[in-house]
Amino acid sequence: MNASPTATTANRSLEGEYAGFMTRAIAFILDLLIIELTVFAITGVVMMIIGFFASLYNTLPWASEGRFEPVTLWTAGLITTISLFIMIWLYPALFWMINGQTIGKRIMGLRVVRMDGSEMTFWRGLIRVFGYWVSAVALFLGFIWVLFSNQRRGWHDRLAGTCVIYSWDARGSAVMAARLESIRPKRTEKKQAANSDRGQAPAQRRP
């Protein structure tokens, strides 16, 4: 490495540069949390509506023979599965189409952009979500690819022809950089001491 990454990123803005793995991972986890919470809320509301209409139906005269009880764990599971499926596909695709940012990406200051600079479309978003599955199925190798790619692009990015960039005046943490810099000289000193020991040891052993 020519220069310390922390030192360089703490100083200059990285806006418009390819975004790194950790930031993207945090944004992804935030989005997953949002999806989970939304699915939970949807399930609750739908169950309440079903329960209400079931109770209305049960008041009808022809329902006196057998009560209709649709509010069960099975129904809840079904609604959760359906809403989860819809949310996983629609939420990111719609948000990317609007301004290239899901809520998680917005919090972390990231944006999905097409490599040719054209606008993100809904279908392109869906392809990218499909790419998530491809990346995940291969033991998450498609996500880890971000670490080794020169353009920091995962398989889903390549599939959809997109990349993820920092969308704010991105700079590294000066505090963390300072801490890392303070560790670095100690290591160098230790290495130098070890080298000098190795150089002196054979000479001392000679009679």
Place this chain on the structure above:
Amino acid sequence: MAKSTAAPQSTSVSSISESSLPPNTIDGETLPLRPKSSEHDFDAPDAIARLLLGGTADLSDVFLRLLEGWESHVLEQHGATIVEEEEDLGDILRYLLIGIAFQGQRQVRSTAGTVGSWLLGAATTTASITSPIRQSWLFAPARRTAGVITNRLEDRIADLVSEGRAEEFVGRLMAETALEDSVSWVMDYIAENPEIRDLVQAQAIGFTEEIAIGVRERSITADNLLDGLLRKLFRRTPRSELPGPPQEVQQREEIYDQLRGIRL
């Protein structure tokens, strides 16, 4: 509350002398509270847990009492009579939603109760079906061991229950004391420093943003650190020597920036 005949187990709280505490009574039965020993080792996690527990219990009580008071007040004032008014579609929809909220949560509760009784029924049935097998001579040694384990488990549960009872009581006292002290301290402080109020108001909005930026900055540092280490490890070209995103990508980002400016 279930009446317990078991004496509460000793807890680590002994700094509060028993004379200073109100009697811990359950269904008229006074329970010994704390160990008599004068030695007391302060355990911070225990104290925090006790305070949180007591605070939650106290707040729930207060909230429930308030709810009860409001409900009885409303019923006394207006009774359960419904005043007929002209209703439009919006009103009906609103009533529909309120009805859904009430009926739905009752349905969910009754479902939970049904599931619970199913599980209990399943457990009872399983126990009765397997009873001949469990009672057979083949399982005699295992039965003895199971008996011992069950007894131990029951003792342990009794211990936990009595400790929980004692801790909750102390927790409530601690929460009350902490609340009284904190409130008076904060009120005094704000009264003495009115500029603090303005400062808090001004800082509240920027605070969340500041946290987000802090997290972003740290994650960027982590990004580059990880990237640098891996590139060094695999002897790849350093990131600083690699070309950035194409011009088109940068232009798209600028367009989004301008759009954001217009929206704001």
